[in-house]
Structures are given as structure tokens and as C-alpha cells.
Amino acid sequence: MAEAHQAVGFQFTVRPDGVDVKLSQEVIKNIYLSGVTAWKKRAIQFKNGVLAGVYPASPSSWLIVVIAMMSTLYIRIDPSLGMIDAIKENLPQRDYMSVQTRAVLSAILFATGLWLFLIFLLRYTLKALLSYHGWIFESHGRMSTSTKVWLTLVKMFSGRRPLLYSFQASLPRLPVPSVDDTIHRYLESVRPLLDNEKFNQMEILANDFRDSKAARLQRYLVLKSWWATNYVSDWWEEYIYLRSRGPIMVNSNFYVMDLLYITPTHRQAARAGNVVHAMLQYRRKLERGEHAPVLLRALGTVPMCSTQMERIFNTTRIPGIETDIVQHLTDRKHLVVYHKGRFFQVWLYTGGRHLLPSELEMQFQRILNDTSEPQPGELKLAALTAGNRVPWARARIQYFTQGVNKASLDAIESAAFFLTLDDEPQGYDSAKSNSLDSYAKSLLHGKCYDRWFDKSFTLISYPNGKMGVNAEHSWADAPIVGHMWEYVLATDCFHLGYTEEGHCKGDVNKGLPFPNRLQWQLPEECQEVIEASYLSAKQIADDVDFHGYLFNEFGKGLIKKCRTSPDAFIQLALQLAQFRDQRVFCLTYESSMTRMFRDGRTETVRSCTSEAVAFVRAMEDPGATNAQRLALFRKAADKHQNMYRLAMTGSGIDRHLFCLYIVSKYLGVDSPFLKQVLSEPWKLSTSQTPQQQLNLVDINKFPKYVGAGGGFGPVADDGYGVSYIIIGENLITFHISSKFSSPDTDSYRFGQHIQSAMLDIQELFKPINDKKTYLYCTLKRCLVLVMWE
Incomplete structure (x- = not known):
């Protein structure tokens, strides 16, 4: 007591x-x-x-403008062209002020108005500059004079020491592409996938849509782009994520792994204590807007939208009968911990400060030491978030709207995030061939009842000290979670640290109250719904065929020496691997970000192009020479890069067609073309996990402190999902998913095809590389001989 x-x-x-x-x-x-x-x-x-709010100006600039304006009163110069006198004559209560007071007050008011006008002028000038994207289409390493001038102006108008949200008001709006351009690019993208007859039919549908219905739908879309900050994002969140009634586990949620080779401590409670404390530090900086703005790595000057970061913490997807909602709260000071079927509420603050890592470790260890049994129905309660949305929504209304169930559910849904203290070790082990596979499946779905899949993210802690994250997808995309995770891992390893025994540093305050056990009263009927959701989710989880593959034969360093884009290199390798695996080409999805625009999220790059198909066929043609293959590779890589740049700059295909379809549904307009486009399956879905904060960890100095990236489930029943991360100069990690129920797919087999495709493409560059090396060595030897003589 x-x-x-x-x-x-x-x-x-x-x-x-x-x-x-x-x-x-x-x-x-x-x-x-x-x-x-x-x-x-x-x-x-x-x-x-x-x-x-005043960026790119500063509050001190107001004082400068006021002083400058006041000084004109004494030298009898009126830069306001009579406006100060007009303000003086129209001041309220002017009869009670002296002439000098009215003059000073009028000058201050005019100076403030002028200052606000200058702020808006600077802001819209910066927005106009950021609307220019010609620089992105220039060859790598070659910068035109116009781009240099543009870059200088951007730096000049960007101000000093920007905060996380400083650039938000200066980001341009996402433009609406023209219908003609979108249809042209769409037909170009499906040409290599259709025979002549099917392509002609699609061309007829596309032309009919363009000539009859497109103009009307486009007008509404342009109107929305003028009114809304982004014409895509709200509909994308609602119709792609929140209105989906199927399970979000595997089908929507994604995961992020821990450090690949390093485990800072093998004490579960200690590692969780440090990581949670680092997350609280990240959240504090996030709430205050003190993080540095995210800049595009290509130039280090172009800002990206930070809107999605606002909902990292205290966010939950709430189930509904027809559609879910995203609930975001602020200033909640607890998290909920799950361990062996029990839920505990842990307060994160004491005396107006965060709990120290050592205090968090003690709280988590108390939970690990707790031997109490789950209450009836409590063990698999979280399976409700893993199954279909409608049964969960109905159960929530019927069983969780009053009493202890409501209080406990409110504690979970209002928590900063959800933490699972797992009881089975996971992580990469070079001695085990399938360790990454097991690790990925644990993060992606676990036991189907030990992650709260509706939370913005579930932090997962393993008994061997490894960690990981399972993230809900509707509120944000993977780079947002990745940004937070990079900060947390770097803070954990290089700033917080551990004692020699592996405990968190700092004194232990044993006077903290014990974690509060959440209480549940779940009737038999509710337990039956829980069990049904669990069985449905387990069927999905058991069907996931996962393979994690570390490709360390070469990496970004060698690819760049070949003077090609690493992403294009990998995407073409995936096309080659896909063809060797299935003997046919398929519609391929690659995710690209549009965060150079306000409230931007993603766009699709259709990687299976006619140029890529020609390259793959040449690779499979014994009669083709390496020179021919290399020429086709470069042409395909250039095409891919151009498409990626178009997607980034708002000229993609799929989001425009998606929004046209939504408008057609609102207006009751039937379009066979749009129906056909939106029903096409993505049998190969790919995504790159970007490294965003390279300044946090010096990989050259600490080569073992690298993350393993993350992954997602397969999009199509008979297709593959592939996520990859390019780590440093010599490592690429692939996360490959498919379904056991499909007789045509095998994730391990596809991983082998990726390996052979990467090596085969590298072979195309070997004569060039060998020739360069030979010339370099010859010149070096000649130089040495000359110096010797």
C-alpha cells in the first residue's frame, strides 16, 4: 500500500x-x-x-523599421507619401493626445503595416522561387547559370536559423497537371504491358474520356486546388486509408527496424527506458517547433513540408462503420504498455519534467516482474485493431462507451504512443539465415494481438534489447516515422548511453507510483468478437511470406562511379528480377514524395517503362552484346529519373487520375476509363527508405551503427512488395513480401533473382571500370618514373 x-x-x-x-x-x-x-x-x-509566423523576417526587424520611420519625423521627410498624416487625423480618441503623441503613434502604426507588407512580399517571393523546378531536371553535377542564380536567391530570401515550420507558409501549392499530359503519360506507361488490341481499346477509352468528360471534372479539380492547400492529400487520406473496411494489419501498416549490427544493451527495460526518453525529447522539440526544417538532400536548400510531423504522437485511428477518423490530441503525459496480455498506464512526467531513463527503466522492469494474469478477454483484446474495421467499430460502440472499458480505452487512445514489451527475442543474426524474416514478421504483425495497430505507432521492445516500430499509415508516410527513429537511435546510442552493467544512467527514484493496471469488463459476446477478429488477422499473418536480404557485394559508392542514379539502378534490377521470376512484365509502383509542396504526401512512379522492357529483353537475349545492353540501360535509367522528377514536381499520373475519379463519383459521372485505371493491380510495389539526417551519425567513423530500414506487406495477392534502403556506400537492404497462398510467388526466390540481377547489371560496367583503373595505374606509374628520373 x-x-x-x-x-x-x-x-x-x-x-x-x-x-x-x-x-x-x-x-x-x-x-x-x-x-x-x-x-x-x-x-x-x-x-x-x-x-x-513572421519568417523569413524576424521580430527584431520590426524594431528596425519603426526606428527608421521615427527618425524621418525629425528630419521632416515623409516616406509614407501622406499616409502617416492620414492615420494621425483618423486616430480614435485623438483629442485626448498631444500632437507629438499622435505623430509617434501614427508613425509606429505605419511602420508596422509596412513591416507586415514586407513580410508578405518576402514570403511570396520565396514561394515563387520555390515553385521553380528546372534545377531538378539538370544532369547530376552540372548546374546551369540560371540555377546558380536561383539558388543564390533562395538562400538570400530564406532568412537565418529557420525552425521546423518556418517555411510552411512559403511552400507552393501542388499544381494540377493538364489532362492531355496525364493521359499521354498514362498511355505511355501501359504500352509495354498490353498487346496491340488491348492497347487500342485503352486508347479509345482514354480519348473518349478526354473529349467528353475530362474538361468538366478538371474544372472542379482546379477550383479545389485554388481553395485547398493541397488538392490531393485530404482525399488520399480519406478514400485510400480511412474508408477502407479491411484489416489494416499487413495491408496498410508498415514497420521500421532497429540498428542492424549493434545492440547497445541486452537489458530489455533499460533499452526501452532510453528509447522512450529519447522519444520524449523528440516530442518536446516537435511541440516547440525546434527541429531543423527538413531540406531536400539534393541541394540542402529546398525545404519540404512538415505538416505530417504534427501527428506523430498522441494520434489514433478511430474505427467507424463507414469511415474511420484520425484523432490527434495534445499534451498527453502517459503511454500504455502491453506485456503478456496485460495493459499498464505509465506516466511520463513527474514534478514538471520527463521521467529520466533510469526511472523509465524501473517502471518497465516493474511491469516485466508483474506476474498477474490477464483478465477475461484481455489477452487478445488488441486483435480488434487487427481485424476488419466494421466489427471493431460496432464492438467499440457497444462495449467501450461507458464504465471501466471506456476509461481504459481512452487511456490507450490518448496515450503518446503504445509500447509492447515482447517476450520472444528478435533481431538480425548473421548465424541464422532467416533471422531478418522472423524479425520483419514480428514487427509487421506479431501475434496479431500484441500491437495496437490503430495507434500512430507501436514501439516494440524485445527481451534481447532489440527494438522496432509498427506504424499506422493513414496519418503520415514512412519518411516521417523514419525521421523520428533516426533521432531516437542516435540519441540512445551517442547521448544517453548505458552503464557497464547495461542499465540506464542516472539515479533511480523508487518513490514513483507503480504503473497503473488498466481494468476491463468484457462480456462473452465481446470476447467472441475479439476471437473472430483474431482468427481473421491470424489467417492474414500466416499467409505473409517474408524475406529480408542484405546485399553487400557493392552499394551506392560503386553505382555512382558508374555515373547513374542508385535508385534507377535498383529499379531496373527489380524489373529484371521480376521478369526472371514471372516471365512477364507487370504494372510497377514506386513511391515518390511530393513534400516540396504544401501538405504534399506521395506520387507514383510507374517503373515498368518501354525503355526498361527493352533493357530487360536485351539482358535475356544471348545475342545482345554488353555494349548494347549498357546503352539500353542508360536510356532506361534516364527515363526512370525523368519520371521520378516529374512525380516529385507535381506532374505525376496517378494522383491526378485518382482525384478526377473522386470528382466523377461526386458528380455521378460514369467513366469507363477512370474505372479501368483505378482497378489495375500493382503486382510489384516498391519503395525506398530514405536516410534523412546523415549528420546524426558518422557512418565512416561508426560503420556498424546503421539501421536496417523497414518494409510493408504485399499489395497484390499474387505480387511482391519490395522496400529497400541504401545504407552508406557498400550495403543495400531489401525487404521482400508476398503471400504463401499464391503459387506464383516466393519471396526467397525473388531475393535470389534480385541478387543475380544486381550483379549482372554491374558486369555491364566492368570493362569501363577496368579500363579507367588501368589508365589511372598507368598514369600513376609514369608519374612515379618521371619523379624518380
């Missing part, structure tokens, strides 16, 4: 002579510190809000 005694803030006793009140000094101290922290937080948020 010690923790119950500590939880009492005050006691009072009624006596004949009055009431005797005893206050707890510790609680009063905590209340005081919490209040101080809250006001300090509000002050910092207000200050940073002002800094971001």
Missing part, C-alpha cells in the same frame, strides 16, 4: 474544534513544478510561433 499512500495529496480530519488539514509537501512541490513547466512550455511555443 506504499504507492497508494504516496498518491494521497492531502488528508483532513473533522474535529470538534475545527478541521485539521494536512498537505503533502511532495505533491504541492510537484504541482508547483508542473505549473512552472506548463507556463514555460507555452512561452516557448508562443515565441517559436511568432518566429515561424
